[in-house]
Amino acid sequence: MESYESLVNAIIIQAVKDYRKAIRFLKHHPHTPELDNxxxxxxxxxxxxxxxxxxDAxxxxxxxxxxxxxxSLDGEVLLKKVCEMEEG
Known part of the structure; x- marks a missing residue:
């Protein structure tokens, strides 16, 4: 069971890291019409x-x-907390 919990924690931690990296990049480089044109x-x-x-993923x-x-974490709460960390 301990190996399972370690794997789950690693998956969630990596997803948080990926999410933080993406929102940090997008904060500095928003998708604008000018960029598309x-x-x-x-x-x-x-x-x-x-x-x-x-x-999005x-x-x-x-x-x-x-x-x-x-x-057992609430995904919505986790997303909100990560966004708050990036804003602060």
Whole structure:
């Protein structure tokens, strides 16, 4: 059982790290219409889209039934706490 708990904790910790990294990047590089319309910004636009996808995937995970099966934590509360940490 201890190995299972370690694996679950590692999955959740990695998801939090990925989420924090994505929202931190997007805070400094928001997706704007100008970014979509400027061909010189393609590399940055691609990074923004990648981070939006990472953020969205993490949010889906924390709101999923799988997360509820893995943990007794409230995924919505966890998301809110991570966002508060990044704002502060």
């Amino acid at each position: 400027d061909p010189q910004q393609n590399t940055l636009r691609d990074k923004v889209i990648k981070n939006e996808n990472e953020r 993490a949010e889906r995970f924390f709101r999923s039934g799988w997360f509820e099966m893995l943990s």
